[in-house]
Amino acid sequence: MYERLGARYWLVMVAGEGAVSVFVALLTIAIVTSYYDPPFSRVAVLGASAALFTFVAIAFAARRAQPMLLKIVAWRETKAPTTEQTVAAWEAAATFTLRQYTRDLGRVNTIAIIPTCGLAAVLLDLGWGGFFVVLLACVIPAAYATVLSYSVGEFLTRPLIQDIAAALPDEFPFERHGLPVSKRLKIGLPAYTAFAGLAVAAILGGHPGSGRLALSVGVALAVGVALSSELTMLLTRGITDPIAEVRGAMAQVRSGDYTVRVPVATSDELGELAHDFNLMALGLEEREQMRTAFGTYMDKQVVQLILSGQFPDEGVEVDVSIMFCDVRGFTSYAENAAATDVIATLNRLFATIVPIVEGHGGHVDKFMGDGLLAVFGAPEPYADHADRAVAAACALVEAVRQGTTGLSVGAGVNTGRVVAGSIGGAGRLNFSVIGDAVNVAARVEAATRQTGDDVLLTAATRDALVRPLDLVSRGTVPLKGKTDPIEVLSPARSGSSEAVVSVSIVRPLGPG
Numbered sequence: 001m002y003e004r005l006g007a008r009y010w011l012v013m014v015a016g017e018g019a020v021s022v023f024v025a026l027l028t029i030a031i032v033t034s035y036y037d038p039p040f041s042r043v044a045v046l047g048a049s050a051a052l053f054t055f056v057a058i059a060f061a062a063r064r065a066q067p068m069l070l071k072i073v074a075w076r077e078t079k080a081p082t083t084e085q086t087v088a089a090w091e092a093a094a095t096f097t098l099r100q101y102t103r104d105l106g107r108v109n110t111i112a113i114i115p116t117c118g119l120a121a122v123l124l125d126l127g128w129g130g131f132f133v134v135l136l137a138c139v140i141p142a143a144y145a146t147v148l149s150y151s152v153g154e155f156l157t158r159p160l161i162q163d164i165a166a167a168l169p170d171e172f173p174f175e176r177h178g179l180p181v182s183k184r185l186k187i188g189l190p191a192y193t194a195f196a197g198l199a200v201a202a203i204l205g206g207h208p209g210s211g212r213l214a215l216s217v218g219v220a221l222a223v224g225v226a227l228s229s230e231l232t233m234l235l236t237r238g239i240t241d242p243i244a245e246v247r248g249a250m251a252q253v254r255s256g257d258y259t260v261r262v263p264v265a266t267s268d269e270l271g272e273l274a275h276d277f278n279l280m281a282l283g284l285e286e287r288e289q290m291r292t293a294f295g296t297y298m299d300k301q302v303v304q305l306i307l308s309g310q311f312p313d314e315g316v317e318v319d320v321s322i323m324f325c326d327v328r329g330f331t332s333y334a335e336n337a338a339a340t341d342v343i344a345t346l347n348r349l350f351a352t353i354v355p356i357v358e359g360h361g362g363h364v365d366k367f368m369g370d371g372l373l374a375v376f377g378a379p380e381p382y383a384d385h386a387d388r389a390v391a392a393a394c395a396l397v398e399a400v401r402q403g404t405t406g407l408s409v410g411a412g413v414n415t416g417r418v419v420a421g422s423i424g425g426a427g428r429l430n431f432s433v434i435g436d437a438v439n440v441a442a443r444v445e446a447a448t449r450q451t452g453d454d455v456l457l458t459a460a461t462r463d464a465l466v467r468p469l470d471l472v473s474r475g476t477v478p479l480k481g482k483t484d485p486i487e488v489l490s491p492a493r494s495g496s497s498e499a500v501v502s503v504s505i506v507r508p509l510g511p512g
Contacts, residue, residue, distance in 0.1 A: 002159035006076065010062060010069045013156045017149040018058040024145035025054040025112065031202040032120065032137055035209060035216075042123045050116040057111035058149070061104040068096060072160055087172050090164040095177050097153040105146065113138045126210060133210040137198070137217045144195035147188045182240045194220045242270045246277055258285035318420050320377035320433065321389035321461060322441035323362065325353065325396065325411040327370040328449070333407065346370060349405050353396045360392035361385075365432055373441075375433050378420040386464035389413045390457055394491055397454040412445030413457040414438075415464040443479035444488055450477060453490040462489055 002009050029047045075081055075089035117138060121131035197220030245262050252260040258281055262274040327333075327349065334342050353372060354364055362376040374392070377385030393411035400409045416437030437460075444456050451474045462471060470492035476485035 002163070006073060009073065009160075010066050013069075013153060014059055014062040016152050016156050017062070018055045020149045020152050021054045021058055021112070021145045022051045024141055024148065025050040025116070027199070028138060028141040029116075029120075031141070031199055032134055033124070034202045036124050036126075037208050038124055046116070046120055046123055049119050050112075053115045054112040054145075057108040060111060061100060061108050064104060065096070065100045068092065068099070069160075072096065072164075075164060081167070083169055083172070086164060086167050086169075090161065090168055090172075091175075091177070093157060093160040093164055096157050096160070097150060098177070098179055100153070101146070101150055109142050109146070113142055130210045133214045133217075136214065140191070140194045140198050140217065140220060143187075143191040147191045180240075181243070185240075239270065242274065246273060249277060249281070253281055253284065258288055316378075316420055317417055318378045318381070319385075319415070319417050319464075320375050320420070320437070321385045321413060321415045321464065322418070322433070322438050323357075323374045323376065323389045323393050323411055323413045324441040324445040325372050325374075325393065325409045326445055328408050328410055330370040330407065345405050345407070349400060349403070349407060349409075352399050352403055353409075356396045356399060357392050360388040360395070362388060362392055371442075371445075373438070375418075375420075378418075378433060384466045386413075386415050386461050387467050387469070389415075390455070390461065390465070390469065390491060393455045393457075408454070410445055410448035410453075411455045412441050412443070412448065413455070413461050414441040414444055415458065415461040416440070439481060440479065440486070443481065447477045447479070447488055451488065451490065456488045456490055459487045459489070 001012050005012065026047050029043065029050050033043045033046065072089055072093045075085065078085065081089070113135065117131055117135045120134050121127065124130065126134065198216060201216035201220055249260045249262045260281060261278050264271050264274045264278070327346075333345075337345070350367065350372065357364055357372075357374045360376070361380060361382050362374045363379070365373040365375050374389075376382065376389040376392070382388060390413055393413050397409055397411055400407065414437050416435065418433040418435035418437050420433045440458060444458055448454065448456050453474065456474065457471075471489040472492055474488045474490055476487050478485045
C-alpha cells in the first residue's frame with residue numbers, strides 16, 4: 001500500500017490507528033453502560049457517538065501530522081538525495097509516531113473523551129457526579145487505546161523507515177531519539193493490566209451504579225499499577241539489561257577491543273543474541289590477527305588495498321619509480337659468518353631500511369636474499385614519486401653506513417610504466433609490479449659497482465623529478481639485457497666516502 005499510495009499513505013495510517021481506537025472506545029462504552037443497565041437504543045447512540053468523536057480526534061491528529069509525513073515521502077521523489085537528506089528523512093520517519101503522539105496526545109483524548117462523557121451523563125441521566133465518575137472510568141481505556149494505537153502507528157510507519165534505511169550509509173551518525181524499551185514497559189503494562197481488570201470487574205460486577213463503577217476503576221487502577229510495576233522491573237532486568245550489556249560490548253568492539261565477550265546467561269533469544277555477538281567478536285578478533293600477520297609479511301598499504309576489494313584483478317598500468325638496493329660484499333660476509341648471524345644481520349639491516357622506505361611513501365615489493373625492491377607511486381599514487389624514491393635511496397644508504405652491521409648498500413632508481421597487480425596462481429598471490437622499468441632498476445644498482453657511487457638513477461627518473469636536485473652525470477653504461485647503453489646520474493655528494501645531503505627533498509607522507 002505504501003508503494004502504491006505514496007503521499008496518500010497517511011490515509012492508511014489514519015484508518016489503522018482510528019480502527020484500533022474506535023474498537024477500544026466501543027469496548028469502553030460497553031463496560032461503562034454495564035453499570036447502569038440503560039436501554040439498548042441509548043447504548044447504540046452512545047457507542048456511535050463515541051466512535052465518531054474518537055475517529056474525529058484521530059483524523060485531526062493525522063491531519064496535523066500530514067506535513068511531516070509529506071516531507072518523508074518527498075524523499076522518495078528525490079532523484080539523487082544526498083547523504084544528509086537521507087539521514088534527515090530516516091530520523092524523521094523513525095521518530096514520526098513518537099513526535100505525533102507527544103504533540104497531540106492531550107488534544108486527541110480531549111476531543112474523544114469529553115464529548116463522549118458529557119453525552120453519557122445526559123443519556124444515562126447521571127448528573128455532574130456521574131459525569132466525573134464516567135470521565136474517571138475513561139482514563140484507563142484512554143491509556144490503553146493510546147498504547148495500542150501507538151504500536152499500530154509504529155507498525156504502519158515501518159515501510160517508510162525501511163525504504164529510507166536501505167539507502168543509509170553504514171556509518172551514518174546515529175542518535176537515539178525513540179522511546180526506550182524500559183519506558184514502553186512502564187507505560188504499556190499498567191494500561192494493559194488496569195484495563196483488563198476493569199473489563200473483568202464489569203463482567204462480574206453485580207451491583208450497578210456510579211459508586212460501583214468508581215470502586216471498580218480504583219481497584220483496577222491500583223491492582224494494575226502494583227502488578228505492572230513488579231512485572232516491569234522483572235522484564236527490565238530480563239530484557240533491557242541484557243540488551244544494554246550487548247550494546248556496551250559493541251561499543252568496545254567499535255573502539256577496537258575484539259576480546260570483549262558477553263555472558264550467555266539465558267537459553268532464549270537474548271542468550272542467542274549474546275552467543276551470536278560472541279561469535280561475531282571472535283571472527284573480528286581472528287580477522288584482526290590475520291590482518292596483523294598479513295601486514296607483517298606485506299606492506300600495510302598493500303594489505304589495506306587488497307582487503308578493500310577495490311583493486312582490479314587484471315591490475316593497472318601506472319607510472320612509478322622503482323628502487324633496488326643490494327648489500328655490497330654480502331657473499332664474502334656470508335661465507336665467514338654463521339647462518340644464524342647472517343639472518344640476524346640481514347634483519348637488523350632491513351629493520352633500518354624498511355622504515356625509511358615507508359617514511360618516504362614507498363612500499364617494499366619484495367625481499368630478494370640480501371636485496372630489496374621498493375616501489376614509489378603504487379598502490380598509493382604520488383605526483384613526486386621520483387623525488388621520494390631518490391630521497392629514500394640516499395637516506396637508507398647513509399643510515400646503513402652509520403649503522404652497526406658493518407655493511408654498506410648500493411641503490412639504483414628508475415622511473416617508468418609498469419603493471420601493478422596480484423600475481424600468482426593456485427591460491428597463492430603476491431602484489432607486485434612487473435615491467436622493463438623494474439629490470440632496469442636492478443641493472444642500475446649493479447652499475448654502482450662500476451661507477452663507485454652509492455646511488456645511481458636513470459635519465460627517466462631525472463626527468464620525472466618535480467623539485468630541483470643537484471645531479472652528476474656518470475655517462476652511459478651498458479646494461480645487461482638492454483641493446484643500447486643508458487645514461488646514469490648520481491646525486492651530488494652521494495659518493496661512498498662523502499656525506500649525503502639529498503635527503504632534504506623528503507616531504508611528509510600524503511598524496512600529491
